[in-house]
Amino acid sequence: MAQQLAGYTTFKYFLVTSVGPAVAHVEINRPAKLNAFLEAMWLELGQIFRQLSTDPEVRVVVLSGAGNRAFTAGLDVQAASQDSPLAPGRQDAVSDVGRKATLLRRHIQEFQDCITAVEKCEKPVICVANGISIGLAIDILCCADIRVCSRDTKFSVKEVDIGMAADIGTLSRLPKVVGSSSWVKDVCLSARYFGPAEALAVGFVSQVHDSKAAALDAAFKLAELISSKSxxxxxxxxxxxxxxxxxxxxxxxxxxxxxxxxxxxxxxxxxxxxxxxxxxxxxxxxx
Amino acid sequence: MAQQLAGYTTFKYFLVTSVGPAVAHVEINRPAKLNAFLEAMWLELGQIFRQLSTDPEVRVVVLSGAGNRAFTAGLDVQAASQDSPLAPGRQDAVSDVGRKATLLRRHIQEFQDCITAVEKCEKPVICVANGISIGLAIDILCCADIRVCSRDTKFSVKEVDIGMAADIGTLSRLPKVVGSSSWVKDVCLSARYFGPAEALAVGFVSQVHDSKAAALDAAFKLAELISSKSxxxxxxxxxxxxxxxxxxxxxxxxxxxxxxxxxxxxxxxxxxxxxxxxxxxxxxxxx
Amino acid sequence: MAQQLAGYTTFKYFLVTSVGPAVAHVEINRPAKLNAFLEAMWLELGQIFRQLSTDPEVRVVVLSGAGNRAFTAGLDVQAASQDSPLAPGRQDAVSDVGRKATLLRRHIQEFQDCITAVEKCEKPVICVANGISIGLAIDILCCADIRVCSRDTKFSVKEVDIGMAADIGTLSRLPKVVGSSSWVKDVCLSARYFGPAEALAVGFVSQVHDSKAAALDAAFKLAELISSKSxxxxxxxxxxxxxxxxxxxxxxxxxxxxxxxxxxxxxxxxxxxxxxxxxxxxxxxxx
Amino acid sequence: MAQQLAGYTTFKYFLVTSVGPAVAHVEINRPAKLNAFLEAMWLELGQIFRQLSTDPEVRVVVLSGAGNRAFTAGLDVQAASQDSPLAPGRQDAVSDVGRKATLLRRHIQEFQDCITAVEKCEKPVICVANGISIGLAIDILCCADIRVCSRDTKFSVKEVDIGMAADIGTLSRLPKVVGSSSWVKDVCLSARYFGPAEALAVGFVSQVHDSKAAALDAAFKLAELISSKSxxxxxxxxxxxxxxxxxxxxxxxxxxxxxxxxxxxxxxxxxxxxxxxxxxxxxxxxx
Amino acid sequence: MAQQLAGYTTFKYFLVTSVGPAVAHVEINRPAKLNAFLEAMWLELGQIFRQLSTDPEVRVVVLSGAGNRAFTAGLDVQAASQDSPLAPGRQDAVSDVGRKATLLRRHIQEFQDCITAVEKCEKPVICVANGISIGLAIDILCCADIRVCSRDTKFSVKEVDIGMAADIGTLSRLPKVVGSSSWVKDVCLSARYFGPAEALAVGFVSQVHDSKAAALDAAFKLAELISSKSxxxxxxxxxxxxxxxxxxxxxxxxxxxxxxxxxxxxxxxxxxxxxxxxxxxxxxxxx
Amino acid sequence: MAQQLAGYTTFKYFLVTSVGPAVAHVEINRPAKLNAFLEAMWLELGQIFRQLSTDPEVRVVVLSGAGNRAFTAGLDVQAASQDSPLAPGRQDAVSDVGRKATLLRRHIQEFQDCITAVEKCEKPVICVANGISIGLAIDILCCADIRVCSRDTKFSVKEVDIGMAADIGTLSRLPKVVGSSSWVKDVCLSARYFGPAEALAVGFVSQVHDSKAAALDAAFKLAELISSKSxxxxxxxxxxxxxxxxxxxxxxxxxxxxxxxxxxxxxxxxxxxxxxxxxxxxxxxxx
Missing domain, CATH: 1.10.12.10 (Lyase 2-enoyl-coa Hydratase, Chain  A, domain 2)
Structure with missing residues (x-):
């Protein structure tokens, strides 16, 4: 089994292991909840990728979700409704619309910054999607350099289904990640699911594999190839x-x-x- | 048969009907002339989409051409040669190159603004192309959010064949609408026809259906899905x-x-x- | 056999011929060395395309490599290691890091300017790739308007394999030339080869032909079509x-x-x- | 006395007269209320400048306020509190924060567009400020090409004093209209008054005259000079x-x-x- | 004497006090060394302004240097030559030019980010310069919203005198802070001193006062005025x-x-x- | 007397001398015609500044006009009316408006490129204006880093007086060179003269001297100071x-x-x- 990477052992929701020399494997590690994100998790994600960015021991990063059911089911909405500046409790505290707007703007920016850390990581990041990969999953995938997935992946830009425009990066990056604006608008406005074949055809992913294990294996091989270069x-x-x-x-x-x-x-x-x-x-x- | 939408009954060249709750269907309605555009038509088009943009009764718009022969054959060149600032009559009135340039620039901008109204419409616009879909058809399609077509559609960026660079939006938007610059340059420089299969492969459309009726039906279903969201x-x-x-x-x-x-x-x-x-x-x- | 184009007969490494009225054919002409580029060659390339840009006798340009083995194998690295500001001899002359950086920056810019001349040529440029098409080949192909290739083409963004980020245009243009960022990052970070089928699927080329001759023939036909327009x-x-x-x-x-x-x-x-x-x-x- | 300009006689709040050949004089004409703006007024202002923009009889426009007390005291806040989407009556109609935001955004954009018409007017616009010139006065002045004023002018970027950031153009244009960011921030954050000497020193106006009459006279002379050119x-x-x-x-x-x-x-x-x-x-x- | 602001008492090199309700006074507090900056100091500066940015107790910030001799004499070059990635010790550790460039780039960015925190602070920042105000002083002053100074201030964009182009913000912001590019180039290329009169004339500062005490007093008054607004x-x-x-x-x-x-x-x-x-x-x- | 600089002795209309170590003095040398520019002259100007840009012997450049009557009276309009693509003879050759537009565009760009060479010169350029400094003089002055002048200088953005908008750089750069847009519009739209006092007040020049000799002397001193730095x-x-x-x-x-x-x-x-x-x-x- 892969060994935990020194300096990354204290994270609660992420497992960071060493895969061969110079390749780090970051796993979103809350499989019992389909790897759904709590606020503490995206704060950790930002921290991990900021650290990897300048870590001389690491040349390529592979990011995936733990378990076989999901890359991530996105934001843990139930938890978020208690944590966020929009949670009932906090709403009481701040009732003025203008002031609440300020809190929301700061909150969104902090959240965005943590996800953007994946994009800004100076080392290439290969993302492996499988199973449920919706909402925040797409925000994160858009920040990766290379996207691969397994045949069972179910993608969705899910945000309109919870009454909001995606604001953590999907709408900002997806139009630059794939070439067909008609397809981008289709999946973002309808929140419908799309599968690996469609994702490959439009260029959202560049490889599809039969299983998560095969997809991970391909990602590790590519990571090792890249890590052998200057x-x-x-x-x-x-x-x-x-x-x-x-x-x-x-x-x-x-x-x-x-x-x-x-x-x-x-x-x-x-x-x-x-x-x-x-x-x-x-x-x-x-x- | 669908009912005309209140507030949109006075347009001469467009039929605006209600398709289920909150979906408007706009038809270019000059089928005897392959829906070719007169100046009065693009002025009406602009007016309709500016009105739809803030109309609380409408959440999604479907745009298609009346009849089975064409989405639109583009500008009615014969008519335009009489209307436009370049028409012989008006040329006499203004012979100075610099002043004619000013008139042309203003004319192009007014024309662009009307077509841009489709893009700026705050509600999603799904365009259904069929049959002849050339010249101005492409300018309009590029402004839609989602493009679908029937199997009999014949597309062409036709402008170089009438001695001009397309100036109503195709050249500004097509490079952002599809991902392959080689293909964009090919169809824009050669003015050749391309069909639904090619349009789908490069991502210009995101669905192809067997008939116009089937395409419209799919567009209405998608429109209803989107209109059910927040x-x-x-x-x-x-x-x-x-x-x-x-x-x-x-x-x-x-x-x-x-x-x-x-x-x-x-x-x-x-x-x-x-x-x-x-x-x-x-x-x-x-x- | 095609006739040399008047005004372009003095170039040492390029053959410029006339292919029908108003179509020029530019051939990289160092087939014994797989058309690998010396500094003198990219200087000539820039000169030729600056001249073609305003040459009233030419309306479309076809660019290909001489011989059947390569479009170009890229920079002649062995030669470059003697010519360039980084060559051992010249390194002695300038040892200060800051001053060497200035020389390098000027050198890269001059090199970029010559390749950019293909993009800035006011006449459309159709590029025909075949055989080995790596490194500088991709920089040049990205500057063409339309890219076609033969079935035997082997493409590679080769630069990371010589310890450098490509700096003559590939990294600046490839993300705008094709629509899938995952694919762009994959081929640029791994320096792996990719073939015509993959190039067509992602939209890097818009036509694939069975042989170089067939590809050239298709390019000439397209060039003639375009040259017949205004x-x-x-x-x-x-x-x-x-x-x-x-x-x-x-x-x-x-x-x-x-x-x-x-x-x-x-x-x-x-x-x-x-x-x-x-x-x-x-x-x-x-x- | 100056003659009303044909085609501009139906405006309720503006007097448009002809000042010598090819110079139009536009006066904000509600002196009893210090030329304070109602919604109908900025709609008229936009209409007038869109018409002047392409009116071949006019080559230069001079804009001033009627009477000797004010260029304009800005928005008529009392009236606005009844007209605007924020007025109590309309607030009842729309209580959802998101929907009210949409209405506000559209309202601000329409207001901005009318003021921007002064900037976009193809003919040069010379603005003459005098007396009270606050709030919306600064938004309008920033759209003029040349600003002159009389010695009795009292300027103020007044909006923070009514609890809002100026949103009709002052904050967008003032940093480009004058060169000192320290001064711009000072007057915008403090809402303090500043006079002609300060306005001249920082370059906000380019001429100061002893009286409104003298300022107008200088503006007319400059307008005539410019109107005599091509x-x-x-x-x-x-x-x-x-x-x-x-x-x-x-x-x-x-x-x-x-x-x-x-x-x-x-x-x-x-x-x-x-x-x-x-x-x-x-x-x-x-x- | 002013009271230290709760939550800001642990900084080693900065004194943060409360000046009336809602106004914070931040003092660079190393007067024995002319307030010259160590690395620890700009890290603290960034931390303080990030905290002030969202601190509900503070509405306006005044920033000045402790003592009467200097706002700041800039980077403590002697100390920096030991701390920085260019310090002899660290140079041994990394001798490769490419790798040293990476370290330098990261180092500069971190330094820039701390100074930029002053600009990004959501609350207005009024800077009071006095005495020696050179090098890093100008970088910081450019980030303030409003700049005032005392009559004894000696400004200089000092960096070319230590063999480098200023890289912490002066060259990026000064052209936008004042309006005369001729003056900007003059002071940046010559590293000459300039005084309050010149600073006022070009708009670098917007007030000059007879003493540091008077300048501070004016800054506090302005801060109080602004803090009384919404x-x-x-x-x-x-x-x-x-x-x-x-x-x-x-x-x-x-x-x-x-x-x-x-x-x-x-x-x-x-x-x-x-x-x-x-x-x-x-x-x-x-x- | 100053010595001609080696490598710059073959220019017909420019005198390039060495002023102390590392400072080059470039003189526009057609004093009998008020240093008015022929096409050959701006081609030479471009060539000289491209050469100076990378000439290791030169660290700072001073640019002035020969004689005491003019920096330059601008384009030699009489000569231009024979040389240019608009000259009667050449008009006959190309009568199509579209083709003439192409020739004009290329001509303007070539002219712009030569003047831009002053801005792009990697070494600082100090411009000394005196006497008549109109039309092209302003285009050139805007490209300099630092502008000084003598008390007898008469500036004018003269182009509207010959029926054209300035197209060689003044309109592109003047708004960024000085801070007052009202002043910029005033002098560009009226073509009026302005003197050293006004030029200094708005920041167009940063020094005014009693005579051309004194201005040159100050420029040389500043040049020497800058040339002594890294x-x-x-x-x-x-x-x-x-x-x-x-x-x-x-x-x-x-x-x-x-x-x-x-x-x-x-x-x-x-x-x-x-x-x-x-x-x-x-x-x-x-x-």
Whole structure:
């Protein structure tokens, strides 16, 4: 069995293990509740990915849900109705609409920031979805770099069914994650379920596997492949692709030039070139 | 037969009917001319969608062409050559290139504004294409939220064939509506026809049906599904997806937080939550 | 055999021929080395496309690699290790990290500018890939308007394998060229090969043909079709699509209105309209 | 006395007169109430400036307040408390916070659009402030191209004093209208009054005169000077400066090139050049 | 003497006191070293302003330096040369240029984030400069909303004198804080000192006072005035002005409409209106 | 007398001399014609500044006009009427409005690019205006980093007087160069003259001197001061300020962090720090 990763053993709702050298496996670990999220969980998620982002022992992260029933069933709505600034108790405390709006805005931003930590993690993140993957599941999946799933996955942008527009990232990122706006609007406005075949066809996931185990295995293999490359190259590639998504081409080229003016002075460039010529497996320093 | 919607009975070229509670059906109604557009028609189109946008009786709009031959064959070029600022008569009146440019610019903007009214309509718009769907048809389809079509649809970005770059929205929106720039450039530069299979493969439409009737039927079903959800949630989702398409992720998240700071104080959120728990069909107020 | 195009006969590494009226065929011409690029080659590439951009004899450009083994194997790394500012000799000359960064930044920008010349060429560019098409091949392909390939093509975003993030345009443009971010991250982070079927499915290419000859033939046919249309319409369409890709819809509509305020005063508009009515093949002036 | 301008005689709250050839003078005409705005007034203001924008008889507009006591005292708050979606009566009708937010958003946008019509008017607008010039006065002044005032003017960004952030344009435009962010924050956060000397020093106005009459006179003289120039040149200059304010330099240069590709083909360019050589006063066609 | 503010008593390098109701006074408290910053200090600064941002007891913040000799002499360079990732010791640990670049980038971002906390503080911040105010002093001052100073202040954008471009915010914000780019380039490229008169003339500060005591006194008065207004109005005004600075006018208007759709439903609006009519001093709830 | 700078002796219309170590003085050298520009001249200007940009012998550039009568009287309109795509002869050659628009657009862009070369020059540019400084003079002055002038300078944004909107940069840059939009609109719409006092008050220039000689002298002194600083620091400061002008604060901070991740590894940082401690004049390598 995989070993827990040093420095990540104190989290209550997440299991972080080491999968081969330099690959971390983060598991949402509340399987009895379909991995549904409490406030404490997204705070932990943010903390874990901020730590992984600069952890030199880790080069690639695989994120999945514990158990075979769900990646996550999203926000634990029952619990949230007690925790959140909208919970009856807290509503009493603040009745002015303007002040409640301020509390809500701050609350949403804090929640968003924790999920965004997955996107901002400097190391590539491969997400493995299975079973129930709805609501917050889509927000998280959109932050991953690469998405794979098992054949039993049931996806849904579920928020309109609880009377709200998704506000933790799905609506901001999904239009940039897949190419068909007609499909994006369809699934976001109807809250209908969609399966792996549809997810693959529109490009939401890039691999579908027969089981969660097979999907995880494929994710680990891909993670190991990526982790064997120069971390300077890999992390630069992630940063530049993320930047490109949100900038015009000329801006992206300018940023790229400045980025590589330092990165190309790394030893990795020489090491990789030499290894290519010598047909040897290159070894790169941590980052 | 469907009933005409109160408040929309005076339009000459459009038929607006009520399809079940809260779904409006807008038909381009000049079938004898393949629903080709006169200037009066796009002015009416703009007016209709601006009115629908804030009409509390309507939650979802389905837009199609009357008859079985065409969604629309685009601008009625023959008529346009008499109406437009470029028509011979008006050319005499204004011969200075700079002044004619000013008139053209204003004319294009007024035309664009009317078509953009479909995109800006606060209610979701489902477009059903069939038969001839060329030129202005594509401009309009790009403004819809969800696009479906029948198997006999013949699409074409036709403008280069009349010696001009499309300027009413196709070139501005198509690159954001589908994911393959190679395909977009191909159909826009060659003005070639493409069919439903190709449209589905690239994501331009998200459903293809055997006949116009079947396509309309599917659109109505989807419209009814969406219209049964909270209008606060649905209209917020449309607005946030439209905003996301044109903004970086961080901008979109910031706007989303401010948007939901008011929307989450709506009763719909509580109503929907409660209905979920009680397994009852929620009822939402108009918007 | 095709005839060399006047004004383009002095290039050492490129063959520029005339393919029917108004279509130029540019071939990367170093087949013995799999068309791998030396610094002199990308300088020539930039020069050729800047010249084609305003050459009134040319309306469409087809770009391919000479021979049957490769579009291009990318940068000639061995040669580059001697030419570039990072080459050992030049490293001695400039040892300060800050100054070397300045040289690198200028070098990358000059390289980018040459490849960007393909994108900025005012005439449509159709790229035909075959065989080995890796590294710089992808940077160049991303600048083309339309991409087709033969069944034997082997694509790879190869840069991470030489220890660097791609900096000549692939990372800036690929996310806008295809719709699936999961796929883009997958191929860019893993540097794995992908073939024509995958390229077609994600929309990276829009046609796959059985052989390079068949692919070229299809490209020439498409080029001839496009070259028969109004150059005012075609070049305006390219410019407006390129602008749209990097701007919000409202910005794009505003720019389009100003653009067409002059373009619609061209005779091409009348010529094309009249030809349509008279069922004659229109003839357009050069541009 | 100045003559009313044909086509503008039906407005209830505005007097539009002709001041020499091609200069229109718009007066806010509710002096008994310090020109305070009712909803009907900002609707009229929008209508007037949309009409002036394309009226070929008018080349420059001067905007001032009737009487000697005020440019305008801003929104007529007492009246607004009955008209607005927040008025008690209408509050009863809509009690849901989310729905009321929707109504408010639409109301603010309609109000903004009317004031923005001053900025979007294609003809230059010179604003003359005097006496009380607070609240909405600043929103309107920020939309003018050139601001002058009399020595008795009392300015204030008054909105925080009625418990709200200014939302009709002051906060959006003032930071771009003057150069000192410290001063902008000071007057917007404190709602304090500031006078002509301070307004001139920070660049909010560009001229201060001893009396309203003198200020108006100076505005008319400047308007006449500008109206004697080529309207192609003048209106192009306004459009390009407005575009530049909100775009990076490279975007602005690109837009400018496209704009002038039509404008430079106007006869005005030749007329002005020739007049310069022949030392004659040029005469330009209407626009 | 002012009382320390509850919740802010544990900071080592900052003194946070209460100045009248709802005004906090933050003092950089290392006067023996001219308030020069250690790494621990900017970490504390960030922490303090993040806490003040949502502290309901505080409505306005005044920031100054302890003692009469300096606001701050900037970074304690001697100390920094031991702490920073560039310090000799740490240089040994990481010698690869690419990896050192990564550490530096992360370090700069963390430093920037702490200073940006002053700008992002939801409550208005008034900065009082005196004596030596160089280097990091300017970075901090640029983040304040309102800047005042005493007659003995000596400002300098000092960074080029230590061989670096300022990277903690001065170069990003100063061009937006004052209106003359010629002056900005002059002081940033030459690192020369400039005094209060020059700072006032270009709009860098908006008030100059004879002594630090007088400047502080004026700042407290202004803070008290602002703190007596509706916090909904004041904090909305700050947010909307900050947003406007970095967005085109149409974006800013759109964001403003959404913002106020919640804020205008606050009781503050009614309270302020009523107070105005009743000529009473309004009392607003905390925020 | 100053010595001509090696590598810049072949220009026909510009004199480039060396003023002390590392300062180049570029003079527009057609004093008999008030330094009015021919097409050949702006092509040379572009060439000179592109060369200076990467010339390691030069750290600061001073740009002025030869003689005592003018910085430049702008475009030599008489000559331009023969050279330009609008000249009668060339008008015959291309009569189609659309094609002429294309030629004009390309012509304007080439002209803009040459003037933009002054802005893009990596070394700081100090411009000294005197006497007649109109039309193109303002376009060029706006590209300089620092502007000084003599007391006899007569400025004018002259273009509307020749029937056109300025299209070589003034309208794109002036709103960002000074802080008062009212003043910018005033001088651009009226084409009136303005003098040094007004230019200083609005921040267009940052110094005014009694004579051209005194202004030049001050510019040389400032140039020498700047040239004595670290070129890594100075050129980075220019680049980051130019970037900041056209980007939101968060974008600018991100770019700054990446930029300095390489720049801070330069020896200049250590050299400058050490010199400060040792009170010695630092010596920096070329760049």
């Amino acid at each position: 971390p300077i190259a890999v992390q630069g590639t992630k940063e530049l692709l993320n930047h490109a998504q949100d900038h015009p081409v000329d801006e992206s080229l300018r940023y790229t030039g400045v980025w590589n003016s330092a990165a190309l002075q790394s030893a990795d460039f020489q090491v990789a070139l030499l290894s290519g010529i010598q047909k040897k497996k290159p070894v790169f320093e941590k980052l | 209008p606060i949630a649905v209209q917020g989702t449309k607005e946030l997806l439209n905003h996301a398409q044109d903004h970086p992720v961080d901008e979109s998240l910031r706007y989303t937080g401010v948007w939901n700071s008011a929307a989450l104080q709506s009763a719909d959120f509580q109503v929907a939550l409660l209905s979920g728990i009680q397994k009852k069909k929620p009822v939402f107020e108009k918007l | 150059p005012i319409a075609v070049q305006g369409t390219k410019e407006l699509l390129n602008h749209a890709q990097d701007h919000p819809v409202d910005e794009s509509l505003r720019y389009t209105g100003v653009w067409n305020s002059a373009a619609l005063q061209s005779a091409d508009f009348q010529v094309a309209l009249l030809s349509g009515i008279q069922k004659k093949k229109p003839v357009f002036e050069k541009l | 309207p192609i040149a003048v209106q192009g200059t306004k459009e390009l400066l407005n575009h530049a304010q909100d775009h990076p330099v490279d975007e602005s240069l690109r837009y400018t090139g496209v704009w002038n590709s039509a404008a430079l083909q106007s006869a005005d360019f030749q007329v002005a050049l020739l007049s310069g050589i022949q030392k004659k006063k040029p005469v330009f066609e209407k626009l | 916090p909904i109005a004041v904090q909305g005004t700050k947010e909307l002005l900050n947003h406007a600075q970095d967005h085109p006018v149409d974006e800013s208007l759109r964001y403003t409409g959404v913002w106020n759709s919640a804020a205008l439903q606050s009781a503050d609006f009614q309270v302020a209106l009523l107070s105005g009519i009743q000529k009473k001093k309004p009392v607003f709830e905390k925020l | 070129p890594i620091a100075v050129q980075g400061t220019k680049e980051l300020l130019n970037h900041a002008q056209d980007h939101p604060v968060d974008e600018s901070l991100r770019y700054t962090g990446v930029w300095n991740s390489a720049a801070l590894q330069s020896a200049d940082f250590q050299v400058a720090l050490l010199s400060g401690i040792q009170k010695k004049k630092p010596v920096f390598e070329k760049l």
